[in-house]
Amino acid sequence: MSLTINNHQQLSASFRDPSGFLFTRGGLLLRQVNQAYAEDYALLMESGLYEKLVKANLLISHVESDQPPALKDAAFKVIQPERVPLISYPYEWSFSQLKDAALATLSIQKRALKLGMSLKDASAYNIQFVRGKAKLIDTLSFEIYKEGEPWVAYKQFCQHFLAPLALMSKSDIRLNQLLRVYIDGVPLDLASRLLPWQTKINFGLLTHIHIHAGAQKRYSDKEIAPRKSGLGVSKQAMAGLIESLENTVKKLIWKPKGTEWGDYYEDNNYSDSAFEHKKQLVRAWSEEKKPVMIWDLGGNTGVFSRQAAASGAFTVSFDIDPAAVEQNYYKVKSTKEQNILPLLLDLTNPSPALGWDHSERDSFGARGPADMTLALAVIHHLAISNNVPLSQNAEFFAGVSKWLVIEFVPKSDSQVKRLLASREDIFPDYTKDGFERAFSEKFKIHKIEAVRESERHLYLMERK
Amino acid sequence: MMHVTDVLLSVLGAPPAYLDPGSGSILIQLLIAALLGIGIAARSYWSTIKGWFGIKSKAEDEDESDDK
Numbered sequence: 467m468s469l470t471i472n473n474h475q476q477l478s479a480s481f482r483d484p485s486g487f488l489f490t491r492g493g494l495l496l497r498q499v500n501q502a503y504a505e506d507y508a509l510l511m512e513s514g515l516y517e518k519l520v521k522a523n524l525l526i527s528h529v530e531s532d533q534p535p536a537l538k539d540a541a542f543k544v545i546q547p548e549r550v551p552l553i554s555y556p557y558e559w560s561f562s563q564l565k566d567a568a569l570a571t572l573s574i575q576k577r578a579l580k581l582g583m584s585l586k587d588a589s590a591y592n593i594q595f596v597r598g599k600a601k602l603i604d605t606l607s608f609e610i611y612k613e614g615e616p617w618v619a620y621k622q623f624c625q626h627f628l629a630p631l632a633l634m635s636k637s638d639i640r641l642n643q644l645l646r647v648y649i650d651g652v653p654l655d656l657a658s659r660l661l662p663w664q665t666k667i668n669f670g671l672l673t674h675i676h677i678h679a680g681a682q683k684r685y686s687d688k689e690i691a692p693r694k695s696g697l698g699v700s701k702q703a704m705a706g707l708i709e710s711l712e713n714t715v716k717k718l719i720w721k722p723k724g725t726e727w728g729d730y731y732e733d734n735n736y737s738d739s740a741f742e743h744k745k746q747l748v749r750a751w752s753e754e755k756k757p758v759m760i761w762d763l764g765g766n767t768g769v770f771s772r773q774a775a776a777s778g779a780f781t782v783s784f785d786i787d788p789a790a791v792e793q794n795y796y797k798v799k800s801t802k803e804q805n806i807l808p809l810l811l812d813l814t815n816p817s818p819a820l821g822w823d824h825s826e827r828d829s830f831g832a833r834g835p836a837d838m839t840l841a842l843a844v845i846h847h848l849a850i851s852n853n854v855p856l857s858q859n860a861e862f863f864a865g866v867s868k869w870l871v872i873e874f875v876p877k878s879d880s881q882v883k884r885l886l887a888s889r890e891d892i893f894p895d896y897t898k899d900g901f902e903r904a905f906s907e908k909f910k911i912h913k914i915e916a917v918r919e920s921e922r923h924l925y926l927m928e929r930k
Numbered sequence: 931m932m933h934v935t936d937v938l939l940s941v942l943g944a945p946p947a948y949l950d951p952g953s954g955s956i957l958i959q960l961l962i963a964a965l966l967g968i969g970i971a972a973r974s975y976w977s978t979i980k981g982w983f984g985i986k987s988k989a990e991d992e993d994e995s996d997d998k
Contacts, residue, residue, distance in 0.1 A: 482948060485948075586948070586949065587948075616959045616960060616963070617959060619949060619951075620955055620956075621955035622949060674962070677958060678954070680954075681955070681957055681958040682952055682955060685953040685954035685957055686954060698960070699963045699964075699967075700963075702967045702970050702971055702974075703970075704967075705967070706963055706965075706966025706967040706968075707959060707963040707966055709970070
């Protein structure tokens with residue numbers, strides 16, 4: 467979301483930090499660096515920290531630009547950062563994605579301290595997944611480190627990373643959704659109440675969450691007097707603090723098991739031949755249409771996303787199940803895949819626009835449209851489990867992308883029988899003909915293929 | 931009895947920043963950091979002592995091993 471001023475658009479997710487802001491002009495994404503940040507920017511570039519972090523895949527690269535600044539009076543420089551294919555948010559990440567984002571933040575802070583700088587914020591929203599790696603995207607997050615100063619972003623780190631990770635690991639994986647409610651991270655007093663008592667015998671969680679929450683409550687209304695003595699956080703003590711956070715984060719684990727789709731492919735009525743046929747069709751159609759961005763909605767662990775991504779498209783593999791997204795992310799990491807991004811999404815209640823004026827975090831829809839969408843084995847969940855009429859399904863998919871690869875799963879399929887087993891069949895229109903009729907309103911159907919050894923059909927459609 | 935963090939509170943200044951670091955967060959950080967700093971110092975002395983006997987400690991730049 468953005469705010470138009472003169473000939474550029476200032477992005478409204480970037481208004482808090484007086485060091486500078488992001489804006490777009492003529493399709494270019496630019497970042498104005500303000501005078502107030504000139505010294506810090508100079509040290510970032512001259513100390514070798516920038517180069518080191520970019521080389522380590524921890525910071526997004528940028529080039530200095532000749533473009534005029536957006537707000538002239540405050541301006542020092544304009545830089546053009548590398549573009550991120552799709553912005554995602556921590557409430558859409560699996561456990562390991564959030565954990566890797568936390569560890570990247572700490573690794574950056576360690577390297578910064580060695581070169582005389584420190585992170586002035588530790589927001590999870592400043593981390594994005596670029597070519598499979600968690601990277602800092604805010605070039606202006608660094609400040610000149612003054613020995614003795616405490617880490618100004620300590621509280622933010624605990625709220626954005628440590629608290630949700632601890633809750634996901636020790637209480638319930640679904641508590642990552644608290645990040646959707648609390649835009650500045652999970653309040654520590656809430657995390658402290660929700661965590662099981664055993665976490666109080668874990669030194670890291672005891673100090674950084676439970677005691678920290680207590681101290682926040684006790685001293686929230688106390689004004690801090692100007693510095694009067696040499697007491698502070700020495701460089702060595704700061705290193706100790708970062709290391710302690712790192713160890714605490716590293717020890718938090720979550721193993722996906724027993725959720726909805728974790729073992730889906732082992733527990734359905736697909737034959738190997740049907741499965742292979744579907745893979746071939748997805749691959750052939752994505753290669754034929756050459757989309758730049760593909761959204762696989764209901765991507766499970768990413769089997770079909772990978773077929774689509776073989777076309778070279780950047781493929782976002784969305785799924786509702788944290789276990790499937792986690793396994794998908796393991797695969798991205800282990801095979802160093804660069805053009806697949808697994809994300810958590812409930813299609814029946816997708817990520818909304820959040821924050822100040824509803825414009826700090828974009829909704830799921832506002833981040834589109836994609837060039838192609840895959841909706842494989844999804845329609846029965848939307849039409850039957852979620853009672854969304856087929857015509858509304860067609861309208862939704864038409865809003866998401868130009869090309870649609872969609873699978874129709876008939877009532878005779880065991881998966882649909884299972885959905886109807888415990889409820890009345892109030893879906894007389896849910897037939898192959900009814901499906902084609904509804905989708906023809908919004909799409910031109912280019913291809914229909916019967917999936918081998920199954921009663922399912924795969925369609926390639928183009929938005930009208 | 932005066933809380934130890936009250937003493938710290940009276941002598942410390944807040945850093946200038948756009949984020950509110952939170953009084954309680956600064957104080958608890960000072961305590962934890964002091965405690966952990968001692969650990970780091972002890973480890974560094976220990977590796978110096980080991981060094982006298984020719985025992986090499988693990989690479990100092992462990993966090994940089996993932997540089998590519």
